[in-house]
Amino acid sequence: MSVPATQLLRVTRIRAVTDRVREIRLADPDGRPLAGYAPGSHLVVTAGGTRNAYSLTGSGIAPGDYRISVLRTGDDGGSAWLHDVLRAGDLLAVEPPRSAFRPELAARKSFLVAAGIGVTPILSHLAAARAWGRPVEVVYGYRPGEAAHLEEVRQLAGPDLVEAQGRVALADALRERMAVQPWGTHAHACGPAAVLDLFTATARAAGWPPARVHLEHFRAPELSPGRPFTARLRRSGREFPVPSGTSLLEAVLAAGVEVPSMCRQGVCGQCLVPVAAGRVDHRDLVLDEADRLASTHLLACVSRAADTHLELDL
Amino acid sequence: MTATDVRDRALPARIASFPFPFPTDTYRYSTNVEPALAPRSTAAGSWGEHVLHVDEHYASDSAECAALLAADPTRLQELPHMRPAAWDAMLYVMGELRRARPDAFGLDRLGGDRWRWRNALLRIEQEFTFGDDATLPSGPLEFVAPQVQDDLVLLDQREGALWADAGVVTAAADWSMRFDVGMSFPEIHGPVPRVHPEGVIDRAHQFLMRLQPGEAYRRTNWTMTVGRRLDTATETYPEWGPDRRLVLEQDLGARLHLRVEVQHLVRLPSSGAVLFLIRTHLLPLEDLARVPAWRDRFAAVLEELPEDMADYKGLTRFRSAAVAWLRGAA
Known part of the structure; x- marks a missing residue:
């Protein structure tokens, strides 16, 4: 899966639901309609520098706003920031709704x-x-x-x-x-x-x-943006940083090296590149166990360095 | 596109916007998905700017779809639990039609769950309440299917698999929605040669199950059809099947068509179902040959195609004649 794009939404209203829970309502700052979502979906919110996932509480059908309810779980961290710092009218960075807890349509x-x-x-x-x-x-x-x-x-x-x-x-x-x-x-x-x-x-x-x-489960965001690392291209000797949230593929393309790509989700297998040195955190659906063990190649759209450096045979 | 690529200076839109599907001289099945909503250029023009493409055949395709549904209501299949997904699909299709052609389609929210739909091409105006069947003249799938040139299949996700639990299919390339309804994604693709040992279907299945709301991907598939005939469903095989044998007689360039499906894969927002849109484009060989790069590429692909794949696609009886015609048209 690709790392989803972040959008800035306006906090339209904050209300206390209990002493320790506040409901935050979000809308598009330009009044554009928000994407619908399946019941049980969550938003990943960037709150005071950390990414936290919060369940959306509406039915998800053509929603007029997004509503999350945040329990304060300590004196620092994302939930405290959402309680103490965030005000109505602020802009909040969120990733689009993700769904991993859908109802069963066919259930009796x-x-x-x-x-x-x-x-x-x-x-x-x-x-x-x-x-x-x-x-x-x-x-x-x-x-x-x-x-x-x-x-x-x-x-x-x-x-x-x-x-x-x-x-x-x-x-x-x-x-x-x-x-x-x-x-x-x-x-x-x-x-x-x-x-x-x-x-x-x-x-x-x-x-x-x-x-x-x-x-x-109270969940951590899926497919994290990953830790930053340094990529090196063996044939040209070029070295460049791959920041958190940027895929290796994007970084290689930005360096002007052509790599074919299609799905950018680790399923089509197009962006397979040879590894020259370094341990790999494989996050694709294409390579099997043997491929991963050998680790001679990786799919650059989703996989990253397991450590701080990775060298490609490009 | 270079000057030598195109014989005709001004190619008609049906050629310029045709989704020619072959990037190389050989064709094999692959998990060839890519993000939707990006124009893809070809030797003759481009395609794929929008999810839905409204073209010169819109009115006649619509009439054909409506007539087929009237003559054979089983072209629409919907298991009872799929009604939320059917509403979700209808609203999505309406929104995409408006996005592609804001001059011809309008979708306005009147407040709450009330909406107004306007289709100027078919002179339809309809107010409805989302989720309330009584506010439409028919079910949501039946209402929207003749207003879009794509076939619609809805996949429900449960128990670690996708299930084709609803659909309206009036342009099937030799398959049957009535036969496939209720099957899982792997079951539907059981007859396709080669793809199983290579893991193509399994990867596609995994990919689709991970689609997130609002994400839209696309792929192409292809075969060949005799005549400009959209409905080549299993149900009507006696009507179109014999043409495969009769094709050699005459007018091969006009009668044989490259049939390309542009398939869009969308995770519907509120039902969580996967919407599979299948749009069929038919281009006769004589049109295709007006683009020399396409003529040469398609001849090479057809010639090289392994026997089992040609057989599955139903090309065996006329493939060599088609190659000869394409080479002769050079």
Whole structure:
């Protein structure tokens, strides 16, 4: 996958959802429509120098704005910056929505489990299920006084909501509700690791097929822009830096050396170049295990140096 | 493009915008995907500026699609869970039509989920509420399919695979949407020779599953067709199949067509389905031969093409005659 382009969006509104969670709404500064997204998608936000992923909470259908809800998790880092520094009217650097926690269109029913701030992608799934009239049920576990978006969940879910205050009540609710879902139901859960372990254990005990049990971990952004390194072209002896966020292919092309390329996602195999020296971090889908072990070639559009230097036979 | 490349000074648009698919003198299957929305220049002109290309055949292609759907409603297939994807596809296609031809198409958001669609070429005006079937004269796929020259296939992603769970196909190159509906991507491509040991289909499958919202890629595929006939579906084989044998008789340059599919692969935004757009371009050999670089390249490709690939594409009966015609046209 290519490293996605960053866009600057305007913060249109910030509101406190709980004492430790604030909702940030973003829109295009020129009023252009925003791209739609699949429920459960996340935005990668550059916040005070770090890249953090936050779930979008809307249904994703032709959205008028992007909404994320940020839990403050410490006194430095991205979430603190979003709480303490960011103001309405500011511009925020975000990468387009990425999807890795989609609902199953073919599911007979969606069984959604949220714990704590894990409610954010579940709210998105719930909104989409209601928009399309798909059967849905929600179990929301929270600590009293810290339930983000509880009113919205109640309003959307109506009678199809089970609230569980505290971990013991959540365990009971999962055991009870997961035993009675109709065949063909898909379960989606988002929350802290301990709750996800509880969820998968409960699903296993109740005989759920693993393919119908889906998890969203609090995630790090995928396919990182990579560490900077120095590339050297053996035949010309030229040396140049490859910054984080720039692919080796882009850097080689910028140096005026022609390398054929097509997909730029590590699948078509066009930009295969020979390696002269240095260890490679292979990130493509073309080379097999043997190729990677031999490491005589790499795909320059996605793969990078594993260390600080890499020499190509170009 | 150099002066010697082109015999005719002014090539008609159907030639200048034809997506000639061969970069070299030999053709093999590959995972030949590239980002969409970039013009690609050819010896005669260029193609690919937009995802959708509206050309001189728009009205007749539309009428043919509508007539085929009326005569054989099974050309449209849609498993029940694909309705959100069908709406998503319709809105995407409308937006791309407007982007390609803002003079002819309009799509306005009236507020909330209300939209207004205007197609000046077919004199259609329609207000609708996204997701509400009652606000369209038919289902979203049936409504939009005759307004676009591409075939539409929708792939649902689940259980680590893509499934062709909906589609409207009225210009199939010897396949059947009715037969393929509900199949996985690897199953659909089972009959294609050579591609499996080389991992071509598997890589394409992995690639498609990683497509992110808003990303659009494209590839080309090709075969040959006798006559300017878009519908060469398995269902109507008795109508067009015998032509493959009769082609040698006369008018080979006018009757034999290079059939090129420009396929776009798009991750639809809100349903998460993959939309596969297949646009078929047909160019008779006599038009193709007006561009000497194309004539020579296509003759070389046809001549070298391995037997199993020629057979799968249905070219066996006329390939040598086509090569001879192209060489003779020099």
